[in-house]
C-alpha cells in the first residue's frame with residue numbers, strides 16, 4: 161500500500177478527477193446490488209404463484225433503468241481513472257526525460273542506455289498501472305466487496321453471510337505472504353529485462369564490429385544466455401502467480417459449497433425464501449471479482465512499488481555539473497584563459513590532467529596534439545562543462561565558465577567530435593540541427609565551407625536526402641564534414657575540432673582549414689588532432705603527454721625543439737611521401 165502514499169502527491173493534485181472516478185465506482189457498486197435482489201423477488205413471486213403483470217413490468221423497467229444508470233456510472237469512472245493513469249505516465253515520462261537531458265557525463269557512464277530505456281518504458285507502465293488498475297482493484301475489493309457484503313447481511317441473512325465468507329480471510333493472509341515474494345521476483349525480473357535491453361542495444365549498435373570480427377555466433381550465444389536468464393526469472397514470477405490464482409478459485413468454490421449446504425438448510429427450514437438464496441448466490445458471484453481484485457491489487461502495488469523506487473532512484477541522482485542560477489546570461493566572448501591544476505575522472509584516482517594552462521586571445525587558434533589517451537579530449541570536455549570537479553579555473557571572456565548559464569555558454573561553442581551522431585532526418589535538418597530556422601542559403605554556405613557542397617549535390621535528393629538510421633549511410637569523412645557544417649552554421653565564438661578531420665584526406669583537410677581561417681578571423685578555434693598537418697598553422701601548439709603539457713610553441717618553434725613533435729612530424733611527412741609515391745608508381 162506504500163505506493164499509494166508515495167503517489168499521494170499526484171492523487172492530491174488530481175483529487176477532483178479521482179473523486180469523480182471513485183464516485184462512479186461507488187455508484188456502480190450500489191447499482192449492482194439491485195438486479196440480484198429484483199431477480200430474487202421475481203423468483204419468490206413466481207414460486208408463490210402471485211406474480212402480477214403490473215409488478216413484472218415495473219420490475220423489468222427498474223432493471224432497464226439500473227442497466228442504463230450503470231452504463232453512465234461505468235463511463236464516469238473509466239474515463240476518469242484510466243485518463244488519470246495515462247496522465248501520470250505522461251507526467252513521469254516527461255520528468256524522467258527532462259532529468260536525463262539535465263544529467264552530466266558521470267550519470268551516463270553509470271547507467272547504461274538499455275537501463276535508462278527500461279526505466280522509461282517498463283517501470284513507468286508498472287507505475288501507471290497503480291494509478292489506473294490499482295485504484296480500480298482497490299475500489300473493487302473495498303467498495304464492490306464492501307457494498308455486496310452489506311447487501312448480503314442486510315437484504316438476505318447475516319448468519320449465511322458469515323458462514324459463506326469464512327474462507328475469505330485465508331485469501332488476505334496468502335496475498336500478504338505472496339505479495340512480498342512477488343515483489344522480490346518482480347524486481348529481479350525488471351533487472352533482467354534491463355540487462356537484456358542493454359545486450360540488445362549493444363549488439364545492434366555494434367553489429368558492424370561483431371560481424372567484422374566474425375563474432376556473430378558468440379554474440380548470439382551470449383544473447384541466448386541473457387534471454388534464458390530473463391525467461392528463468394520471469395518463470396519464477398509466473399510460478400508465484402500460478403500458485404496464487406488457483407488458490408483464489410479454490411477458496412471461492414469452498415464458499416459456494418458452504419452457501420449451498422447451509423443456504424439450502426435455511427430454505428428448507430423456511431428461515432429464508434428460495435428467492436433470497438438465489439439473490440445470495442448472485443451476490444456471492446459478485447464477490448469473486450473483488451476477491452481476484454485483492455490478489456491483483458497486491459500484485460499491481462508490489463510491482464508499481466518496485467518500479468517507483470527504481471524511477472525515484474534515477475530522479476534523485478543529481479548532476480554534479482550545476483547550472484549557476486545567477487550565472488551570466490550573455491554569450492561569452494573574448495580571450496580563453498585555461499588554467500586547470502588537477503583533474504581526475506569521477507571514481508578514478510589517477511590524474512587525467514595536471515597543470516594545463518594556456519591562453520587563446522580571441523580570433524586565435526590553438527592545436528592540441530599528443531599520443532592516444534594523452535588527455536586531449538579531456539581538456540576539451542572540461543571546456544564544455546561535462547565535468548566541473550577540477551581545481552583551477554577556465555575563463556572565457558574574463559568570466560569563469562562555471563559562472564555562465566549553460567544556455568549562454570554551450571551555444572557559443574561549436575563542438576565537433578571525431579564520431580558525430582546523425583539524426584534520422586534529412587541532410588538539411590542535420591546540418592541546421594542547432595539552428596533550425598537557418599535558411600537554405602545559410603545551410604549551403606556551411607556545406608561549402610566544410611567541403612561537402614558538391615557531394616550533397618550528387619546525392620539522390622540533395623539536401624532532402626535522408627540520413628541516419630532510416631536513411632543512407634554516409635562515409636566517415638562525410639559524417640565529419642557534416643558535423644563541421646553543423647557547427648559552422650551557428651558561427652560559434654569558439655570552434656572545437658576534436659580529431660574531427662581524421663577521416664578526411666589531407667587535401668580536403670587543407671581546404672577545410674583554409675576555409676576556416678578565412679571565415680573565422682575574429683573567432684577562436686581549438687583543433688585536437690593526430691595528423692600534425694591539421695595544427696601546423698595554429699598560433700600555439702600544445703603537446704600533451706600523460707595529462708601534462710610537455711612541449712609548446714608554434715610549428716617552427718617545436719620543430720626547432722627536437723622533441724616528440726619534430727619526430728612525429730617527420731615521420732608523418734615520410735609516410736605521406738611513401739603513400740604518394742606508391743600511388744604514383
Ligand SMILES: Nc1ncnc2c1ncn2[C@@H]1O[C@H](COP(=O)(O)OP(=O)(O)OP(=O)(O)O)[C@@H](O)[C@H]1O
Pocket residue numbers: 269505506508512530531532533534535536537538539659
Ligand atoms: N570518462 C572517463 N572516465 C575515466 N577515464 C577516462 C574517461 N575518459 C577518458 N579517460 C581516460 O583519460 C585519459 C585521457 O583520455 P582522452 O580521451 O582525453 O585522451 P585523448 O588524448 O583525447 O585520446 P585520443 O587521441 O585517443 O582521442 C585516458 O587514459 C582515458 O583512459
